[in-house]
Amino acid sequence: MRVSAVSLNGVNIYRSYPSNRREFEESLLPYNFGKIPSLRGMPYVYPISFTSIQNSSKLRKLFEYGLPCMYSGVEMIDPKVLSRMIKNQIFFRRSDQVLGILKKYKNSITGMEANVLSIIDQRSKIKPHKTIKELLVEVEPVYRKKLYKKQAPIFHELKSEFLKLPIEYQEKFEVLMQNTEKRLYKQPIHVPFSSYEFKYKLAKIKDDVIQGDNLKSKKVINKLLKESKRLYAETNESTIDNQKRVVGLMDWILRKSVLRNNPQLKDLIEVSKARLANKETVIPFARKSFIYDLAKIIEPLEDKIFQEKLINIAQKLPTSNQDLSAYILKCATEPSDKIGYRLLWPSLASVEHIHPRSCGGLDIMANFGGATTRENSYRKSIDFTEQLKLRPNTPLYCQKYVDRLIELYHKGVFAKNKINPKYIEDFRNTILRESKGLVDVDISKMYVKPLQD
Numbered sequence: 001m002r003v004s005a006v007s008l009n010g011v012n013i014y015r016s017y018p019s020n021r022r023e024f025e026e027s028l029l030p031y032n033f034g035k036i037p038s039l040r041g042m043p044y045v046y047p048i049s050f051t052s053i054q055n056s057s058k059l060r061k062l063f064e065y066g067l068p069c070m071y072s073g074v075e076m077i078d079p080k081v082l083s084r085m086i087k088n089q090i091f092f093r094r095s096d097q098v099l100g101i102l103k104k105y106k107n108s109i110t111g112m113e114a115n116v117l118s119i120i121d122q123r124s125k126i127k128p129h130k131t132i133k134e135l136l137v138e139v140e141p142v143y144r145k146k147l148y149k150k151q152a153p154i155f156h157e158l159k160s161e162f163l164k165l166p167i168e169y170q171e172k173f174e175v176l177m178q179n180t181e182k183r184l185y186k187q188p189i190h191v192p193f194s195s196y197e198f199k200y201k202l203a204k205i206k207d208d209v210i211q212g213d214n215l216k217s218k219k220v221i222n223k224l225l226k227e228s229k230r231l232y233a234e235t236n237e238s239t240i241d242n243q244k245r246v247v248g249l250m251d252w253i254l255r256k257s258v259l260r261n262n263p264q265l266k267d268l269i270e271v272s273k274a275r276l277a278n279k280e281t282v283i284p285f286a287r288k289s290f291i292y293d294l295a296k297i298i299e300p301l302e303d304k305i306f307q308e309k310l311i312n313i314a315q316k317l318p319t320s321n322q323d324l325s326a327y328i329l330k331c332a333t334e335p336s337d338k339i340g341y342r343l344l345w346p347s348l349a350s351v352e353h354i355h356p357r358s359c360g361g362l363d364i365m366a367n368f369g370g371a372t373t374r375e376n377s378y379r380k381s382i383d384f385t386e387q388l389k390l391r392p393n394t395p396l397y398c399q400k401y402v403d404r405l406i407e408l409y410h411k412g413v414f415a416k417n418k419i420n421p422k423y424i425e426d427f428r429n430t431i432l433r434e435s436k437g438l439v440d441v442d443i444s445k446m447y448v449k450p451l452q453d
Helices: 023-027 058-067 079-087 096-103 111-126 132-162 167-184 195-209 213-229 240-257 263-276 285-298 305-315 323-330 336-347 373-379 384-389 394-410 422-436
Strands: 349-353 368-372
Touching: 023 349, 023 394, 058 079, 058 263, 058 349, 058 368, 058 394, 079 336, 096 111, 096 336, 111 132, 111 323, 111 336, 132 167, 132 305, 132 323, 132 336, 195 213, 195 263, 195 336, 213 240, 240 263, 285 305, 305 349, 336 373, 368 373, 368 394, 368 422, 384 394, 384 422, 394 422
Parallel strands: none
Antiparallel strands: 349 368
């Protein structure tokens, strides 16, 4: 399952640190977890594939019937529901209309997302005509100040530590902090164009675009990606004309296409043109970029222990997965459909390999369970017995999962979708085996025909 972790584990980000921004950004992708040990556990939200697992189509058919997560008991949201919402541009509507639609899934949205949804709900009662993005933009300054109160002591601690280093390191850190201050307060800043960064962001936008069913949109984004490959790796006096021509052509393609009003693509192109013209632009503060830039400053240091200490201090900066203010600031920079995606993504139903695929688990129904993407992400590939320690209520929720399956079986859902009811028994046996006998769910109700109302 292509689900990334959504929490940091206090790991050391310096060892095997990427030599350039491209490697750094790529190392954050879920497909590269483990290649760079120092970056394991770094959060990544998009995308997630729901259809790439062989033999999982039968289980995915059951997702539309409100299966509970086998690890949390939360009623999962069918990914198809979110796809339809995005396709129909539901999240661009008035906030009161969006909240009316999401009301059905109120009990499924938990954690940070539930807190953000509550804030949107409160603001919508005052300004129902505003979109969810507009409401978050309005409250963003308040949460920006709250976040800075948490960031400031960490920046101060870093500054104190840099005073122990030679003056050249202090001067570089001072420049970094000056730029950081501008980013934090949305002041224009000069940042050289980076083709690596451009391609990375374009690839992320593609992940959002392909979630929809618009074939023309997919063709356009693929054409833009093809053009981006013509960008030289380095930006200097000899390559700047190439960069300008390629980005200019991509701008022309975008303006003539069905994606001409895509805010992410428009912003990427416009900011890139400004940076290529050596103009200052407003670039929001990004924790990942700050840590990367900090690591490059201290790279020449021979004292690796001190390097690690500095990076560990920087890693204390709040993330959007840990801090409500950071979450709201990130959402406020995104279009409404991506905000909606963020709110529902953790609660989406996903296929869980009970015995992890990376550990030899097979792509067969007997090895499949249903878990929210949040829980699927948290587990990663750890042994099921270790998962029980992290989620001690798993036996209770596995029973809840099975009870729902049995209920659907008796209602004829299995027969309607040509699903072998033996899956229920196979699930029970797999869980029993993987838990070393600790989880033995009761499936006796499966053999008792329920009384008719």
